[in-house]
Amino acid sequence: MRYIRPLSIEDAAGLLAGSTGTAAILAGGSDLLVRMKGGFIEPDLIVDIKAIEGLSEIRETSEGFSIGAAVPCAVLGESKALKKAWPGVVEAANLIGSKQVQGRCTIVGNLCNASPAADSVPALVAAGARAVVVGPAGRRTIAVESVPTGPGKTSLAKGEIIEAILLDKRHPHSGDAYLRFIPRTEMDIAVVSAGVNLTLDEQGRVKSARLALGAVAPTVILVEEAAEVLNGSKLDEATLERLAKVCSGACRPIDDKRGTVEFRRKVAGVLAKRAAITAYKRAGGK
């Protein structure tokens, strides 16, 4: 096995593209090292991306935020500007693992590990986040929801690396929220989760909405009908009931030791309602 710490993203992509065996990207390592320890992966090459300039930074630009692929989730929680603009994304990222794991794990790793139960992903999808992908063919920007294609699988081609996650600058009267159900009080894997992102008009009616559900399908899903239900509303009781119904209906869950199909469907509707109410309040709605 070789361990290489390239200084540029192009070198990192080149190393991955040119590798003949199993190659792995190392940022926080909180998934990779566990999989190596368990014997699920035996990389011939590890490309540590933490020495690449800019990858460990959150940059605030005129267009919003760019979160480097090597930024630990703990750092997201320490960024006042990011927390103010995207509290739902930050609360989701900060739910991953313990303090020890928070010091290492990254949202790009959470996305590329491609678990349907990944905590940060529904919040990122709801936020309309985009991923900057660098590879042999150059640089492209794609929607976050197009990255995972199934449990443990992504749409990234050989040699491609996500360099950063982009979040838009906030419009006024906007808010987002993330909630998950776990049987414990902390440090567990989501049985069901929901991320909601709302922008309101001057009258407090929903102008635009995005809602994503986690752990209820092979990938995190964007529920487009949820936006249709929410748009134009002030989240009255009837709207929330319809929201719960479309969210439960959008689920394609599995039965497993953490939850049944029936339970997941029901809880998806409940969490969607509750996350929508929090997002609405954060957007200044009454």
Add this chain to the structure above:
Amino acid sequence: MAGVAVSTTINGDNFEYLCQPDETLLDVLRDRLGLTGAKEGCGTGDCGACSIILDDRLVCSCLVLGAEAEGRRVETIEGMAHGDTLHPLQQKFLEHAALQCGICTPGFLIAAKDLLAKNPDPTEEEIRFGLAGNLCRCTGYDKIVRAVQDAASVMKGA
């Protein structure tokens, strides 16, 4: 197989070592450098017994490669006491009997030190959440929480 040459700082001292590319920092500390304070419990980042501080961040050393320590600052339990003078957290863990078998203790002390560095006056709930990445199967946690609360008040007064 040639090793990776690493130059790093541990508890303020410069260290140079060779390690295998897939060797964890925990294994380097314990097996190559003789710093056996950090323990291996689960080896998968769940139990916190191997906690160290890497560039001011609390991490599990079982989830860090030895090669990653190049040019960085590592703090382990061995750097916590000054000579014979125990750190207030160590002293309070003794006074409150916040340990039985002791395997988890170095990890708890490092995690508690990190917690108090970032939040010198934590509530009981903040302590319990802050130390949730450290497992103890002996104490039931109450004595640990009380020791940390007591150490926090001593450290604030210092």
